Amino acid sequence: MLEQAADALDRQDYHTAAKLIAMLSAERPDDPQVQLYAAKLQEATDRLDEALPGYRLAIQQAVNPKIIAEARKGIERIEQIQAQNQANELAIAQAGIEDRIEPGFLVLEPMSADHKQATFKQFATIMNLDPYSARLQLPSRGWRLYRVGQMGQLNFLRDRLLKAEIPCFCVSQQDTQQVFVFQVNHLKSFHPQATIVCTDDRSELRTFNFDWSEVTQIVTGMLPIFEEVMEIDGRNRTHRKSKILDYVNICDIQLRDRRTIFRLCAQTYDFCDYKQLITQNRHSLTSEPSARTSADLGGLLNGQRIPTTSRDNWKNLISQITEQISAHQTQSNFNPFAETAIGYPELLQRIDPHLELLRRADSLWDRAFHLYSTLAMCRDRDAARL
Incomplete structure (x- = not known):
C-alpha cells in the first residue's frame, strides 16, 4: 500500500492518495514513512500549516537517512513558500x-x-x-x-x-505626542470635584477641575535613582560603579477625552499643606483647637494621625485616588515594558519625559515611563472606539 500511495502522489492523484494515506495512518500512526507521505499530500494540496509539523514529526521518528533528507527538503520548500508569500503580502500592503x-x-x-x-x-x-x-x-x-x-x-x-x-x-x-502633560504640585480637594494645582511646560502654575468620572485610567510606576558609588573588591582596590540607590514613585491620572495627563511624582509632590487642611477640618477634632499644641495639629487630620514619612504620605495619596476609580482602570506593569524600551536609546533620547527629578543625570527610565503612559492612553482610546 505504501508503493500505491507513493505512486498516487507522483501521478498527482491526490484523491486516491488521500484514501490510501488515511488507511495507512490508521494502521501505522507511528510509521515515519506514512508521516512523510501525509505531509507530502498536505503540501501538495496547499495545506502548508499542517504539512510543516508533519515533516518535523517524520524527522523526529525516522532513523532512515532517506526519509530524514526528504522531510528536511519538504520543510525547506514550505519555509521558502511562506517567506515568499509574506514578502508578496507585504508588497501588496505597502502599495496600498x-x-x-x-x-x-x-x-x-x-x-x-x-x-x-x-x-x-x-x-x-x-x-x-x-x-x-x-x-x-x-x-x-x-x-x-x-x-x-x-x-x-x-x-x-x-x-x-x-x-x-x-x-x-x-x-x-x-x-x-498629541497629549498634554502637566506636573502636579498638589491636589487641593477631592470632592465634589477634584481640584489640582500643577505646572505646564513653561513652568507656570495652573489649576484644573475635573470630575472623577472623566478619569479613564491611572498609570503607575517606579523610576530608579542611579548614583555613582565606590566599591572595594577582594584585592582592596576601589572601583566606581553605578547602582540603584532608591526608587521614585510616579502616578499618571489620565483624562482620555481631554487628551490630558496629570503626572504626580513622590519626589516633587507638595505634602506640606497639612496645617491648612487641619484648619479646614477643626470641627472634626475631638477637643478644642486652642487646647492643642502645634505638634498636635501637625499630627492629626480628621481625628487620625497623619503619616510622617514620604512613603506613607504617597501611599495614602494613591489610596485616596484609587478609591475614586474602578480597579480595572489601573495600569501598573511598567517595569517589564521599560526593560525592553531601554533597548531603543536613540528613540528614548528624543522623548521629553515631562518630569524633573533631583538626580545627577537624566535617566532613560523617565522617558520610558512617559512612552509607556502615552501608549496606554492611545491603547485605551483605540479600545474605546471598538
Whole structure:
C-alpha cells in the first residue's frame, strides 16, 4: 500500500492518495514513512500549516537517512513558500498604504504559558524566527516594545499577529505626542470635584477641575535613582560603579477625552499643606483647637494621625485616588515594558519625559515611563472606539 500511495502522489492523484494515506495512518500512526507521505499530500494540496509539523514529526521518528533528507527538503520548500508569500503580502500592503510612512510602535501584550505554547510557532513564521527565539520573545509579564518602524509595515504585522491570536497593538509616534502633560504640585480637594494645582511646560502654575468620572485610567510606576558609588573588591582596590540607590514613585491620572495627563511624582509632590487642611477640618477634632499644641495639629487630620514619612504620605495619596476609580482602570506593569524600551536609546533620547527629578543625570527610565503612559492612553482610546 505504501508503493500505491507513493505512486498516487507522483501521478498527482491526490484523491486516491488521500484514501490510501488515511488507511495507512490508521494502521501505522507511528510509521515515519506514512508521516512523510501525509505531509507530502498536505503540501501538495496547499495545506502548508499542517504539512510543516508533519515533516518535523517524520524527522523526529525516522532513523532512515532517506526519509530524514526528504522531510528536511519538504520543510525547506514550505519555509521558502511562506517567506515568499509574506514578502508578496507585504508588497501588496505597502502599495496600498503608501501614506502610512510615519514612525510608530508595535507592542506585544502578555500571554499565558499555555497561550504561548499554542502560538509561538505561528509567531516564528510571521517574524521569520526560529521557534526557540520566538518562544522567548513572546512576553508573559507585561508589554514588550517589540518593533519601531513605519506604521504601514507595523499595521501589516499587527493584523497578521492578531489573526494568529497573538495580542498586540500599534500606535503612531504622532499620537503619543498629541497629549498634554502637566506636573502636579498638589491636589487641593477631592470632592465634589477634584481640584489640582500643577505646572505646564513653561513652568507656570495652573489649576484644573475635573470630575472623577472623566478619569479613564491611572498609570503607575517606579523610576530608579542611579548614583555613582565606590566599591572595594577582594584585592582592596576601589572601583566606581553605578547602582540603584532608591526608587521614585510616579502616578499618571489620565483624562482620555481631554487628551490630558496629570503626572504626580513622590519626589516633587507638595505634602506640606497639612496645617491648612487641619484648619479646614477643626470641627472634626475631638477637643478644642486652642487646647492643642502645634505638634498636635501637625499630627492629626480628621481625628487620625497623619503619616510622617514620604512613603506613607504617597501611599495614602494613591489610596485616596484609587478609591475614586474602578480597579480595572489601573495600569501598573511598567517595569517589564521599560526593560525592553531601554533597548531603543536613540528613540528614548528624543522623548521629553515631562518630569524633573533631583538626580545627577537624566535617566532613560523617565522617558520610558512617559512612552509607556502615552501608549496606554492611545491603547485605551483605540479600545474605546471598538
